[in-house]
Amino acid sequence: MIRTQRLAAGFCALLAALTAGLAFPAGAVADETTANAPKVNLVLDVSGSMRAKDIDGGSRMAAAKQAFNEVLDATPEEVRLGIRTLGANYPGDDQKTGCKDTAQLYPVGPLDRTEAKAAVATLTPTGWTPIGPALLKAAEDLDGGTGSKRIVLISDGEDTCAPLDPCEVAREIAAKGIGLTIDTLGLVPNVKMRQQLSCIAEATGGTYTSVEHTEELTDKVNQLVDRAADPVVTPVATQGADSCAKAPTLKSGLYTDREEFGQERWYRVDLDPGKELRASVSVSADRAMNPDYGLLVRAVTAHGREIVRGEAAGNGRTDVISTGLRYPKAESDDDAPAETxxxxxxxSYSAAAGVKTTPGMPLELTVDVVDGPSQASDVASFGLGRGWWLLGALVLAGFLAGVLWGWLSRWRVAVWRTN
Amino acid sequence: MRITRVLSTTLLAFGLAAAPAAADSTPSASPSEDGSAPTTAGTSFRTATEVDQGRTATASGSAGDYLYWSFPADAGQRPTVTAKVKLPEEHAGQTWQVDVYDGLRRRQACQYGAQTRTAASGTASLELACVLRTVRAWSEPWADDPLPGTYYVRLTALGLKTADLGLPVGAELRVDSKDMGGAAAVDGSLAEPLVPGIAVKSSAEDEGEDGDGDDSSASAVLSSIEPDDGWSSGWWTDRWVWTGIGGVLAALAGIGGYALTRGPGRPRQVPPGA
Structure with a gap:
């Protein structure tokens, strides 16, 4: 009996999702303004454990629903919001089926608040917790467009669908280079869940938050949706080569790449005389790293002579290591060609054995070619002086000059008189 | 002649008194508290929240987050970054750290201040500080001296216990700076401040002037930060005052010295009209 009820509820949810999907076809993102609209996919765990009544006296599901209602009201206009569920439809014991149970409740697109709320209202805690498959599907939902993409995963239990590790899934998604961030929220989390969810977050540069109260959940999801709405520069994907000769030539801009452990990446920049090259590089630690690490970026001439380098080293927990360099090329009189x-x-990141080495760590490269600086010809500004010693020296010099001049004129008068 | 001597001594004394007064009259950064202080923090260099100096930015995050802000610092300033972390009611011992990076994302050293601090379990809050070196208008490319431009602040917990992961924390950040005056005025200057993405931004502006680029609406830039009164041109320093006064004093001392040796007026022996 209960089973049929649940099935019915699941069917309702599906129906709602379908109608919503029909009403707002996801493919309606055609014109230019929507192409770079920020996209957010809320992924909600609707597994059986969401029935537990331990958030402010209500069930976890009730808390999630309330939070969703408030978030849907507060979502900025420009954000394309979608909702995906996991474990919402299959109540059975078969792991294989249970671990495929993820559905799009509301497609990513322009938000109809009433429709979305109605869809959320139909949810009933039901099945398994297939986080990995849900993340994969959620990433597919966000495909296309150039705006920022964000998945907000709300779960109350660790993944029950081994052997697919959701953390690996997250890393794979990140490796696609579509600039997708996964933020995770754990409802009343235990130790294992904390580790798993924060691993997912760290793999994509997202954040992990533990939630014990409805208000916290609402605030955090709102914050994350707002964060997605902030305009952010989208980096251009590039691929550095293993030698300078084969390296891609970059202009001013922001680029991303991947760099494996112990790998060299080369890029080229054409620099006209009188211009200054500024390059900053960060390499993210998106997996469990050994606690000592470093980064070296060198500017080298085409003939292999090092011009300048930037070094960074660190230890302990970190998200990224970064350094930069600048190289002003001297002005030349004749029309010298641009220097490569x-x-x-x-x-020099390293990881324990067993940590995946491919794909490489995310690398972010900022290149700016600006006008060169005006060189210093003196330590002090315009060679001007400052301080009591300067005043003393000037007064003394002036006084001595005055005395000398006085003597001279006296002597001249004396000479004139004798003549 | 006595009058001249008295006059020159008074002028000398006046000049000496005036010089340091002029040198010390540095414009103090007025802390203007208005509603525009940000209430969020970014999560990476790219998304760092921009904070003006003298404002207190707040943010709520989770233990384990990397919180990023950016602020502008101009030549002659010595910025001090202070961060306050409000910890949850129950937690194990936690170590927090504030790191400052310049516009090239190079880590900048702190001269003084507790950059890293450990809060014993149950402590309600902790405070971190970092006093940077004085920002110079120019340095050699091989040095990592602080240069005018964007500065990034990263606040994070180091070595968290798993049980503390994700707990709500509050953070406050404030950047003030001391004006170091002419003592830090160096020669040379950058054509553009060390603001990431400035080359892209200026070329976009050029396109806009040509009339074929209309990306004024919400086009994202890496860093759009600027001091309240713009980047300094690097032309003015109080060294002009010191040097000018020095010149005047030297001239006066010269007159004094001349008067001393040349004697008063024309020699008595010289007949008038000679």
Whole structure:
């Protein structure tokens, strides 16, 4: 009996999702303004454990629903919001079926608040917790467009669908280079869940939050949705080569790449005389790293002579290590051709055995070519002086000059008189 | 002649008194508390929240988050970054750290201040500080001296216990700076401050002037930060005052010295009209 009820509820949810899907076809993102609209996919755990009544006296599901209602009201206009559920439809014991149980409740697109709320209202805690498959599907939902993409995963239990590790899934998604961030929220979390959810978050540069109260949940999801709405520069994907000769030539801009452990990445920048090259590089630690690490970026001439380098080293917990360099090329009188500057990036991250080495760590490269600085000809500004010693020296010099001049004129008068 | 001497001594004394007064009259950064202080923090260099100096930015986050802010610092300033972390009611011992990076994302050293601090379990809050080196208008490319431009602040917990992961924390950040005056005025200057993405931004502006680029609406830039009164041109320093006064004093001393040796007026022996 209960089973049929649940099935019915699941069917309702599906129906709602379908109608919503029909009403707002996800493919309606055509014109330019929507192409770079920020996209957020809320992924909600609707597994059986959401029935537990331990959030402010109500069930976890009730808390999630309330939070969703408030978030849907507060979502900024420009955000394309979607909702995906996991474990919402299959109540049975078969792991194989249970672990495929993820459905799009509301498609990513322009938000109809009433429709979305109605869809959320139909949810009943039901099945398994297939976090990994849900993340994969959620990433697919967000495909296309150039705006920022964010998945907000709300779960109350660790993944029950081994062997697919959701953390690996997250890393794979990140490796696609679509600039997707996964933020995770754990409802009344235990130790294992904390580790798993924060691993997912760290793999994509997202955040992990433990939630014990409805208000916290609402605030955090709102914050994350707002964060997605902030305009952010989207980096251009590039691929550095293993030598300068084969390296891609970059102009001013922001680029991303991947760099494996112990790998060299080379890029080239054409620098006109009188211009200054500024390059900053960060390599993210998106997996469990050994606590000592470093980063080296070198500017090298085409002939292999090092011009300048930037070094960074650190230890302890970190999200990223970064350094930069600048190289002002001297002005030349004749029309000298642009110099090819090779930029080499190497990292000294290391990881324990068993940690995946491919794909490499995310690398972010900022290149700016600006006008060169006006060189200093003196230590002090315009060679001007300052301080009591300067005043003393000037007064003394002036006085001595005065005395000398006085003597001279006296002597001249004396000479004139004798003549 | 006595009058001249008295006059020169008074002028000398006046000049000496005036010089340091002029040197010390540095414009103090007025802390203007208005509603525009940000209430969020970014999670990476790219998304760092921009904070003006003298404002207190607040943010709520979770233990384990990396919180990023950015602020502008101009030549002659010595910025001090202070961060306050409000910890949850129950927690194990936690170590927090504030790191400052310059516009090239190079880590900048702190001269003084507790950059890293450990809060014993149950402590309600902790405070971190970092006093940077004085920002110079120019440095050699091989040095990592602080240069005018964007500065990034990263606040994070180091070595968290798993049980503390994700607990709600509050953070406050404030950047003030001391004006170091002419003592820090160096020669040379950058054509553009060390603001990431400035080359892209200026080329976009050029396109806009040509009339074929209309990306004024919400186009994202890496860093759009600027001091309240713009980047300094690097032309003015109080060294002009010191040097100018020095010149005047030297001239006066010269007159004094001349008067001393040349004697008063024309020699008595010289007949008038000679």
């Amino acid at each position: 500057v090779c930029v080499q990036v190497t990292n």
